[in-house]
Amino acid sequence: MIQNNSVCDIGFIGLGVMGKNLVLNLADNGFSIAAFDLDISKVEGVIEQDKAESGLSTARVIGCTSYTELLSRLKPPHLIVLSVPAGAPVDQVCENLIGAGIQPDDIVIDTGNSLWVDTVAREKKYKNNFILFSSAVSGGEVGARFGPALMPSGSPYAWTRIKPIWEAIAAKVDDATGKPIERTKPGDIVTEGEPCAAYIGPAGAGHYVKMVHNGIEYADMQIICEAYQMLRDGLALSSDEIADIFALWNKGPLESYLMEISVEVLRHRVGEDQTPLVDLILDKAGQKGTGLWTAVSSLELGTPAPTIAQAVYARSISSFKDLRVKASTILSGPELITLDKNEKQAFIAQLHDAIYSAKICAYAQGFQLMKLAEKEHDWQLNFASIAKIWRAGCIIRAAFLQSITEAFERNPELDNLLLDDFFAKQLSKHQMNWRKSVSNSALMGIPTGAISSALSYYDSIRCAVLPANLLQAQRDFFGAHTFERIDKSTGKKYHVNWSTPTRDMVEIG
Ligand SMILES: NC(=O)C1=CN([C@@H]2O[C@H](COP(=O)(O)OP(=O)(O)OC[C@H]3O[C@@H](n4cnc5c(N)ncnc54)[C@H](OP(=O)(O)O)[C@@H]3O)[C@@H](O)[C@H]2O)C=CC1
Numbered sequence: 001m002i003q004n005n006s007v008c009d010i011g012f013i014g015l016g017v018m019g020k021n022l023v024l025n026l027a028d029n030g031f032s033i034a035a036f037d038l039d040i041s042k043v044e045g046v047i048e049q050d051k052a053e054s055g056l057s058t059a060r061v062i063g064c065t066s067y068t069e070l071l072s073r074l075k076p077p078h079l080i081v082l083s084v085p086a087g088a089p090v091d092q093v094c095e096n097l098i099g100a101g102i103q104p105d106d107i108v109i110d111t112g113n114s115l116w117v118d119t120v121a122r123e124k125k126y127k128n129n130f131i132l133f134s135s136a137v138s139g140g141e142v143g144a145r146f147g148p149a150l151m152p153s154g155s156p157y158a159w160t161r162i163k164p165i166w167e168a169i170a171a172k173v174d175d176a177t178g179k180p181i182e183r184t185k186p187g188d189i190v191t192e193g194e195p196c197a198a199y200i201g202p203a204g205a206g207h208y209v210k211m212v213h214n215g216i217e218y219a220d221m222q223i224i225c226e227a228y229q230m231l232r233d234g235l236a237l238s239s240d241e242i243a244d245i246f247a248l249w250n251k252g253p254l255e256s257y258l259m260e261i262s263v264e265v266l267r268h269r270v271g272e273d274q275t276p277l278v279d280l281i282l283d284k285a286g287q288k289g290t291g292l293w294t295a296v297s298s299l300e301l302g303t304p305a306p307t308i309a310q311a312v313y314a315r316s317i318s319s320f321k322d323l324r325v326k327a328s329t330i331l332s333g334p335e336l337i338t339l340d341k342n343e344k345q346a347f348i349a350q351l352h353d354a355i356y357s358a359k360i361c362a363y364a365q366g367f368q369l370m371k372l373a374e375k376e377h378d379w380q381l382n383f384a385s386i387a388k389i390w391r392a393g394c395i396i397r398a399a400f401l402q403s404i405t406e407a408f409e410r411n412p413e414l415d416n417l418l419l420d421d422f423f424a425k426q427l428s429k430h431q432m433n434w435r436k437s438v439s440n441s442a443l444m445g446i447p448t449g450a451i452s453s454a455l456s457y458y459d460s461i462r463c464a465v466l467p468a469n470l471l472q473a474q475r476d477f478f479g480a481h482t483f484e485r486i487d488k489s490t491g492k493k494y495h496v497n498w499s500t501p502t503r504d505m506v507e508i509g
């Protein structure tokens, strides 16, 4: 129990959705906290909640009203955790800590969704003032409270100090089965199992991996939303009927946190007439940027992540509500198709296989992107370990991540998840239903950008000869961009003098 003049283990800045819950999680695990927020009512709120949950008369959290007070409440060298919005707020807090006298051997952990290049720059910028360490967090407010997935990166020295704390508060899994060890009550702690917290690499690597996690999260959510629209608009099912189908799917290979919460959302009713809430929510999606950053990074590195990019586009197109409403009165679609009972059952079974297959492709894209980034930035990422820490705590947690863990344990150098024997067989088994489901959506005029793009991705990856031969010839025709030939040595470049009548070919260089 903390007395008012005691020193604390950890300083915590930013007591919003994530911060408040991380503080309570740290307190449950025996760490004393000095907490600060710009809004004093948030500091008072966390102290009250802590007292109420712990049943102790004195809070395990001390409230601070300034950065100077926060530093004075900590054991040196100070350990300070930030949970503030990405971008300028992180630098504002860092500058305020410098003003308050932070020391070069103090450690500041940024747990927000910072852009990974900002983290790399900040580690350098503040190196004479303090050690900037980053640890992306996933799990939303419940994860933060009862066990998030943590993606730490930066100074190995700082990690030795942070590791026991992170391993205590992280979600835990049974390593053999990959099943989460549930913790849902304040005061409960889990000491057994494998913690979902593993050192990722140098500064920036952890935030990069979290960014890709969020890109996959966007794709996974969009795939589920497309299935919802197929069932709502294609089969005219109610929210409860769709919830029943999702609940059934959640017992098989599609078992995941996102599927589970979708069932809960679809069943939730409000108001006197008990309308399903989902029917009252405006269909305009928000986004804070991490999915977009993932898509941009895939374009910059030249590695395809079309399902992730489609998920970002789907959010963008949803935001054009007025345009869509107008277009719906101008642009025609196909006639309504009515299915009989058996056809409906087949439609649902095909959709199940389509979303499972699309999901595999989205994860394959995300992991391949991380592999390319690893090479580009000279990191040493452990993909089995990344899959392991995503098995619990985080938003994309799913039974399926155990299979991904096993794939990378079988072959740590796997170029693409689709080439793993287990996943190749899964796709081979489900592909015909996937194809039928994509054609159902096209014939019914229901947009399934993520599910369809994943099928194109699959077909492109397994296509030994793509039409890029014609594309290369087009480029050479208008811009003398040259091409290679399959009947000549690799690396030799050729150009045709397209504008001359003889169209003679020359070897370049
Ligand atoms: N919500 C989620 O599900 C997840 C969020 N994240 C990331 O975690 C971080 C925190 O998110 P979340 O808790 O949702 O955000 P909130 O907006 O709920 O909380 C942010 C907190 O930071 C404080 N803050 C804002 N600007 C400053 C500043 N310049 N100086 C000091 N404090 C400041 C806010 O103070 P004030 O009281 O004045 O508003 C607020 O208490 C973000 O980077 C987010 O992207 C990561 C994983 C999941």
Ligand SMILES: O=C(CO)[C@H](O)[C@H](O)COP(=O)(O)O
Binding pocket: 113, 137, 138, 139, 140, 214, 217, 286, 287, 288, 289, 290, 291, 395
């Ligand atoms: O990091 C997260 C979960 O992992 C956050 O919830 C994030 O805000 C989600 O992104 P967006 O707001 O763009 O949907």
